[in-house]
Amino acid sequence: MKILITPTSLCRDRDNPALEPLRAAGHELRFAETGRPLTAAELVGALPGVDGVIAGLDEYSAAVFDHASELKVIARYGVGVDNVDRDAAVAAGVVVTRTPGANAVAVAEMTIGLAFAAARGIPRLDAGVRAGQWPRGEGIELTGRSYGVVGFGAIGRLVADRARGLGMRVAAYDPLLPDAVFEAAGVDRADLDDLLSMSDVVSVHVPLLPETHHLLDARRLALLRAGAIVINTARGGLLDEAAALSALEAGRLHAVAIDVYDTEPPTASVLVGHPRVVSTPHSAGHTREAIARMAQGAVADVLTVLRGERSPNAVTP
Known part of the structure; x- marks a missing residue:
């Protein structure tokens, strides 16, 4: 399965050990190249064929889900989900998770x-x-x-x-x-x-x-x-x-x-x-320790959902 990774800290550190469980499970990793959160229009172009996302502060509008037929999970790398249209995610059958307490x-x-x-x-x-x-x-x-x-x-x-x-x-x-x-x-x-x-x-x-x-x-x-x-x-x-x-x-x-x-x-x-x-540049949650905890939590959520199991960190039904 294909996993899109968008948080800028992970895109700069593509060999981060926290991502290894995804590779070990045979998933193909794709990384955003913008160096910033993706707009809805950019996600429309990036999500076809993608099964899961480890998401930064990207803009998941309702229109995005119309172009993401394979998408099963958006695992927020952090706690805020205000950039995700959760009603549209539910309608599309996409599970949205977050990493509470990690940062x-x-x-x-x-x-x-x-x-x-x-x-x-x-x-x-x-x-x-x-x-x-x-x-x-x-x-x-x-x-x-x-x-x-x-x-x-x-x-x-x-x-x-x-x-x-x-x-x-x-x-x-x-x-x-x-x-x-x-x-x-x-x-x-x-x-x-x-x-x-x-x-x-x-x-x-x-x-x-x-x-x-x-x-x-x-x-x-x-x-x-x-x-x-x-x-x-x-x-x-x-x-x-x-x-x-x-x-x-x-x-x-x-x-x-x-x-x-x-x-x-x-x-x-x-x-x-x-x-x-x-x-400061939206960096309060970015320490080495917090990045590791958020990445590990988001990766675990992606793997859990793709196995067909319920994540305790899900914010959608």
Whole structure:
């Protein structure tokens, strides 16, 4: 059977040991050549004759499934499935899986790293020294401040644990979880607006859905404490970038740190290049350890589904 592999990290490392079980099972591996996620039009041309995909952030619209008659499984290399039309996948008989928890530590550590980078202006200081300058920093300390975690799944809980370790007061918002989860983590539970009003730093860790699009809009950004930091390592559409820029320009925010954007690469982002914005290229989940776990999990899911078995990581019926 033919397996298409699209994540850029795996396409750069085609001999990754995690892919060996596919080869050992006799499957033919095909690799994307774009160096970026595939568009729906590109997938239409790439999927005929393909039985399974280890998928990055490619765009699986309904039209894609009309040109993928052999396709049986899309194994997401990561946790987000907002780029996959799951209704169309179900109608086409395609199983969609993901690798929950595989990159949770990586994303949580990056989130905290971005908090420090934004608080202290580390990228600006580094750029100044590289340019032969000797800039002065005007950063803020995180210890003793309040941290708001929006979305209290695996990543949100790890972020909360690390923020508490820094001596920060932590509260979290997640309407889908019982009180016991927050109590066990030692954090306060709060409604979203209340959470924002008490936060000096806030990070979002929720999926991008119609109801979460621009979850952090102008009204909610205005609720944050003066001089707050906003961090997004989840999905670009969660943060209203234009509203965040206005808050920065008005002096209401100390900084914004973003790893994800409305469009990627973010050629049209109004935030990239601002002196108080820290920008990274959707790389929060990319550590050696996380890449290995995601690849192993996605490969296992492909093999499971192609054997006609049910994957515990399936997000479709």
